[in-house]
Amino acid sequence: xxxxxxxxxxxxxxVLVGLAIAVGLMFYALRQNINLFYTPQQVASGEAPxxxxxxxxxxxxxxxxxRNEETLDVSFDITDGKGSFxxxxxxxxxxxxxxxxxxxANGTLISRERFxxxxxxxxxxxxxxxxxxxxxxEKAGHPGAQKSSE
Amino acid sequence: xxxxSFADFLAMGKHGFYVWSAYGISAFLIxxxxxxxxxxxxxxxxxxxxQQRRAELDAEVNDESRT
Amino acid sequence: xxxxxxxxxxxxxxVLPWLTPIALVTLLAGLVWGLGFAPSDYQQGNSYRIIxxxxxxxxxxxxxxxxxxxxxxxxxxxxMKMAEVMLKAIAPFGAALAAISLVxxxxxxxxxxxxYWQWDARMTSMLILLFMYxxxxxxxxxxxxxxxxARAAGLLAMVGVINVIIVKYSVEWVQTLHQGSTLxxxxxxxxxxxxxxxxxxxxxxxxxxxxxxVLMRARTEVMWRERRSKWVAxxxxxxxxxxx
Numbered sequence: 001x002x003x004x005x006x007x008x009x010x011x012x013x014x015v016l017v018g019l020a021i022a023v024g025l026m027f028y029a030l031r032q033n034i035n036l037f038y039t040p041q042q043v044a045s046g047e048a049p050x051x052x053x054x055x056x057x058x059x060x061x062x063x064x065x066x067r068n069e070e071t072l073d074v075s076f077d078i079t080d081g082k083g084s085f086x087x088x089x090x091x092x093x094x095x096x097x098x099x100x101x102x103x104x105a106n107g108t109l110i111s112r113e114r115f116x117x118x119x120x121x122x123x124x125x126x127x128x129x130x131x132x133x134x135x136x137x138e139k140a141g142h143p144g145a146q147k148s149s150e
Numbered sequence: 151x152x153x154x155s156f157a158d159f160l161a162m163g164k165h166g167f168y169v170w171s172a173y174g175i176s177a178f179l180i181x182x183x184x185x186x187x188x189x190x191x192x193x194x195x196x197x198x199x200x201q202q203r204r205a206e207l208d209a210e211v212n213d214e215s216r217t
Numbered sequence: 218x219x220x221x222x223x224x225x226x227x228x229x230x231x232v233l234p235w236l237t238p239i240a241l242v243t244l245l246a247g248l249v250w251g252l253g254f255a256p257s258d259y260q261q262g263n264s265y266r267i268i269x270x271x272x273x274x275x276x277x278x279x280x281x282x283x284x285x286x287x288x289x290x291x292x293x294x295x296x297m298k299m300a301e302v303m304l305k306a307i308a309p310f311g312a313a314l315a316a317i318s319l320v321x322x323x324x325x326x327x328x329x330x331x332x333y334w335q336w337d338a339r340m341t342s343m344l345i346l347l348f349m350y351x352x353x354x355x356x357x358x359x360x361x362x363x364x365x366x367a368r369a370a371g372l373l374a375m376v377g378v379i380n381v382i383i384v385k386y387s388v389e390w391v392q393t394l395h396q397g398s399t400l401x402x403x404x405x406x407x408x409x410x411x412x413x414x415x416x417x418x419x420x421x422x423x424x425x426x427x428x429x430x431v432l433m434r435a436r437t438e439v440m441w442r443e444r445r446s447k448w449v450a451x452x453x454x455x456x457x458x459x460x461x
Binding site for chain 3: 008023057134
Binding site: 151152153159162163164165168169171172173175176179180182183184186187188190191194195198199201202 | 248252253254255256257262263264266267270271274309310313316317320321324325327328423426429430433434436437440441444449450453454
């Protein structure tokens with residue numbers, strides 16, 4: 001390669017590598033802000049702030065959903081296996097909301113055990129299959145179908 | 151066919167609005183980009199042809215004025 | 218050889234007549250299969266059918282930007298004319314695909330997640346990708362001298378590749394509302410084959426159509442840049458067979 005091009009190539013690569021490192025460090029430093037939500041583990045450990053507008057995310061614990069048909073009040077526990085707390089919400093839940101499903105809730109943490117949500121979103125995983133396949137899996141006792149987003 | 155009838159197909163469960171507007175907007179953007187690419191080609195060709203014709207005419211006029 | 222504009226023009230003339238119908242038929246086949254014949258999803262029902270345009274468009278936008286980055290590198294370091302042409306030809310369809318990815322993603326998010334938009338890392342970085350495409354196009358239109366424009370746009374294209382990497386890995390590095398990748402390069406995909414094949418076919422179709430669009434735009438650009446050459450002059454007065 002002729003020297004002029006070589007110099008240009010090295011310069012361009014140096015700039016790109018420098019920039020990539022800068023972006024990487026920024027990404028790392030702002031990691032908590034880039035995360036869309038706090039996990040139950042972070043709530044339990046005290047990492048998540050109390051009484052601030054924020055989002056939490058986790059799996060809806062089986063058997064924990066309590067609904068009040070008249071007021072649309074609903075409460076359920078969310079967990080990530082390392083922590084768990086109760087979410088209180090009033091309103092219509094998304095279609096995909098169900099036990100075992102991953103959700104993201106927007107609201108405030110009142111205490112380490114209680115989160116008051118203004119908005120509940122359903123997360124879904126990257127598994128797609130026809131209903132018949134899911135039925136067959138369930139009959140075979142395969143946990144695959146119930147296993148939801150992380 | 152995964153649907154019982156054409157009406158079912160259009161309804162997409164109860165998500166017809168979301169599915170069909172997603173495909174409608176996508177089709178519009180893809181077709182627009184293809185049409186613009188095709189039209190650009192035609193325009194450049196026309197412009198060049200016009201320039202060339204003018205250059206040839208100029209050359210003829212110059213030839214006549216010289217004689 | 219493809220570095221020569223004239224060779225590129227003849228080469229693309231021989232490729233386009235068969236690549237265009239193949240691309241269109243593949244894309245339509247994939248979409249018809251996906252929309253009408255693939256089974257519905259056990260959780261989402263039929264709204265998941267947006268995947269057949271969302272994933273092809275998103276992956277096309279990402280790949281297109283990688284190609285734009287490579288063209289930028291070659292244009293800046295080697296100053297190759299064809300790389301400058303490609304820099305101009307690749308961007309518009311990529312921008313359209315990025316916009317499609319965002320719009321279809323929002324329309325899919327509403328019935329499944331319960332929201333059109335969240336500022337999570339995947340969606341935000343995808344929006345930045347669209348801005349990057351728009352920036353590259355704008356730079357080329359604002360700077361008069363085509364060679365200088367190519368160098369500026371080439372630099373922006375290369376810098377934007379960092380963002381492409383962030384789009385790709387955002388769902389693995391940080392917590393997002395968006396789920397992980399459905400199709401995995403390595404390892405088993407978590408999508409049923411009856412849904413995977415139409416997805417792969419529409420993806421291939423859209424990528425081929427992207428290639429057709431790039432070839433068409435590159436031909437226009439080559440013709441304009443080489444307008445003072447004899448071969449273009451001849452082409453303009455006597456169109457080659459099979460052209461308008």
